[in-house]
Amino acid sequence: MRKAGATIRVGLVLAACALLSNGMAMADEPAGHWLLSGDAARDEISPQQRLRIQYDIATAKETPAVRQALAGRKATTAVMLQWPLHPSRDVGAGYHGISNYVDHDPAFPTRIRDYTCGTRSYDTADGYNHAGTDYFLWPFPWRAMDEEAVAVVAAAPGVIVGRTDGHPDRSCTMGDRPWNAVYLRHDDGSVTWYGHLKRGSVTSKSVGDTVETGEYLGTVGSSGSSTGPHLHFELHDAAGRVIDPRHGACNDEPERWSPPQAYYDPAINTLSIHAAEPQFVQCGLIDGMPGHEETFAVDSVVPGSTFQVFASYRDHRAGEIATFTLTRPDGSEFAHWNHNLADSNPQRTFYPATAWYWAYTMPADAPHGDWHFKADFYGHTYSRTFYVGSAEEARDGAVRRERAEVGGLRAPVRQRATD
Numbered sequence: 001m002r003k004a005g006a007t008i009r010v011g012l013v014l015a016a017c018a019l020l021s022n023g024m025a026m027a028d029e030p031a032g033h034w035l036l037s038g039d040a041a042r043d044e045i046s047p048q049q050r051l052r053i054q055y056d057i058a059t060a061k062e063t064p065a066v067r068q069a070l071a072g073r074k075a076t077t078a079v080m081l082q083w084p085l086h087p088s089r090d091v092g093a094g095y096h097g098i099s100n101y102v103d104h105d106p107a108f109p110t111r112i113r114d115y116t117c118g119t120r121s122y123d124t125a126d127g128y129n130h131a132g133t134d135y136f137l138w139p140f141p142w143r144a145m146d147e148e149a150v151a152v153v154a155a156a157p158g159v160i161v162g163r164t165d166g167h168p169d170r171s172c173t174m175g176d177r178p179w180n181a182v183y184l185r186h187d188d189g190s191v192t193w194y195g196h197l198k199r200g201s202v203t204s205k206s207v208g209d210t211v212e213t214g215e216y217l218g219t220v221g222s223s224g225s226s227t228g229p230h231l232h233f234e235l236h237d238a239a240g241r242v243i244d245p246r247h248g249a250c251n252d253e254p255e256r257w258s259p260p261q262a263y264y265d266p267a268i269n270t271l272s273i274h275a276a277e278p279q280f281v282q283c284g285l286i287d288g289m290p291g292h293e294e295t296f297a298v299d300s301v302v303p304g305s306t307f308q309v310f311a312s313y314r315d316h317r318a319g320e321i322a323t324f325t326l327t328r329p330d331g332s333e334f335a336h337w338n339h340n341l342a343d344s345n346p347q348r349t350f351y352p353a354t355a356w357y358w359a360y361t362m363p364a365d366a367p368h369g370d371w372h373f374k375a376d377f378y379g380h381t382y383s384r385t386f387y388v389g390s391a392e393e394a395r396d397g398a399v400r401r402e403r404a405e406v407g408g409l410r411a412p413v414r415q416r417a418t419d
């Protein structure tokens, strides 16, 4: 079931989680980790499928609804694009990574050139040169997809010139499978494609309706030929030519993203606490049935019990050191360790996403109250609070923290088909 090369899971023997007599845990080897290559979220749009989509868009542009909508809009010069994703709930500091950019080398196979002249893209033996940017969900992508954690939103104002829904999300095979998607025509004549939307999530708006920047189009899914939940974002100019919105040494086109998006964007997406080792699920299937990751995430730990601390990264490179600490309510350190991807002897020196977990035992006499799991990485500090105490106290603590977190949430404007 696990595809070679797509994911490597290495469960290391837990080496040094024993507690010293003073209650200080030793810096640990990870209890386990996952490394995701670009293959973990890739896709294929067959030439036939591409022709069908382009025909449908061209046909839609001639319908009275679209003609009328376009007649009411003013032509502009190059439209600038804004971030096309929006978390629909608190999904942590980060929720995505980028697995693949546009392949600018028309030759194939394995002739790859992204907009920076690097190789973060792919092609296939049958001549597909990846024509978009793939934004995947991380961590726990299948759970995030099923829970509709991340909305896909319009990158610029425009008119809907195509929409499809109803295609399933868990094929994980390449080929000619149709996807769920929305296509928007912008005021400079360009068209943006938003592909692999989750089945049943596509906006209830119709071809010919207008949308504003940031407006809900669907949620990130894995419909069509796709190996994991991601948005395939594709941009076409007024002539129907694929263009890469990212300007770089190997792409003369002007930058279209506002603000520009970094090629490398290293970050810790999430920090969390778990009662047991979280699960990794390949292709959204468990024993052949649709399913998603059991995380065993908790926000409290009972003294005397074992627990896992979990960190997910995006754009993780060997040699960049993260520093983690676990601190007691009085601010004193319970544990402190450095983490370097290179120490696990990975096959590659760069991964679009990784995740790691370390096992600890909470001493029976641990002070009750709010503890902190903190990380410093790439110039940023990340923090997650968890409660240590009895189950009863923990419940009260959970209520308190939930209240504290609600203030920061923003819900996207959501319109979807009710069929």
Ligand SMILES: [Zn+2]
Residues within 6 Å of the ligand: 042, 043, 100, 130, 131, 132, 133, 134, 231, 232, 233
């Ligand atoms: Zn793609």
